[in-house]
Amino acid sequence: MRLALGISYNGQAYDGWQSQPSGRTVQDHLEAALQQFATVPVTTVCAGRTDAGVHGVQQVLHLDTEVRREDFSWVRGTNSFLPPDIAVQWARPVPDAFHARNSAKSRRYAYVLLESPVRPSVEAGRVGWVFRPLDADAMQQAAAHLVGTHDFTSFRASSCQSPTPVKTLEPVAISRRGPYWRFEFQGNAFLHHMIRNIMGCLVYVGQGVHPPAWMGEVLEAKSRDAAAPTFSPDGLYFLGPVYEDHWGLPSQAAAYHWLP
Known part of the structure; x- marks a missing residue:
């Protein structure tokens, strides 16, 4: 099953999105939390990498897994293993043809x-x-x-x-x-x-x-x-990617309306 997730994060404490040997990236923390929740290794692909100190309002990623959970369980379960400045906002099953980066318009x-x-x-x-x-x-x-x-x-x-x-x-x-x-x-x-x-x-x-x-x-x-x-x-x-409507993914996250 291919799953799409929407992620928000405060980038101040991290060396950017992409995984690094330091382990101090958003991707490193997120994949560790997903692995704890799913009890199997998880690899993610994001819509757009962000630099150190840059924030994500609606980062979108996809992952492939055989683990079956309700959408809300992916959100709440993963968030229970994440630091307070990173949070999964939503989860949606998507077709295998969906790609977080390549499907973005x-x-x-x-x-x-x-x-x-x-x-x-x-x-x-x-x-x-x-x-x-x-x-x-x-x-x-x-x-x-x-x-x-x-x-x-x-x-x-x-x-x-x-x-x-x-x-x-x-x-x-x-x-x-x-x-x-x-x-x-x-x-x-x-x-x-x-x-x-x-x-x-x-x-x-x-x-x-x-x-x-x-x-x-x-x-x-x-x-x-x-x-x-x-x-x-x-x-x-990073306010997030724009996808075609037929993918059925949220276009905004709550933090979008918090920004001045």
Whole structure:
């Protein structure tokens, strides 16, 4: 049986999603909990890997197992073996043709940014931070240069393993609630550090370091040296993949509505 699970996690304490020798990753903790619940080894495949410090609102994964349990048992049983900052949100049996990564049409991220003269405290590790005012119109104009299918080499980490830097990005939604900014990204796929590198450039433009047209120049340069420094992972949230309706999977998790 193939099973799909929706997972939410606070990434502050972990070395990212993907399993590592350190054992300090979300995947390591989740697979250990699944093995304790199912009493057999379990291997998972996720929709999108996240870096150290990045949070997951609706990570989706699949696993193959001969263990038969009710959907709610997979949720409650696995959660009983997980640390409090990782939780299974839902479980659904899916056809063998479903693949958490390959069946995704696109992926969604949000970056939450605090604009304040004082650094975060209660929300430390959960939001990015700037102390200089940001210009919304300038950032919207800059982000418009990235919409469509482009070579995003300028926003790609040197350790990126993607076979191609060409990705398709939909319009970036930028909104504000009090001192909190929210940037929403959706694309067919993302390069390693791509959103954090875009955020660094948007902040530069928003603070007046460069004009909006500079974003287009960075894109055309196809060189990481042309862009701003990589921004903090603290405010980055993987909102989850987008699947076709016929798979019958939830499109959101509760934490989606908690974000500013």
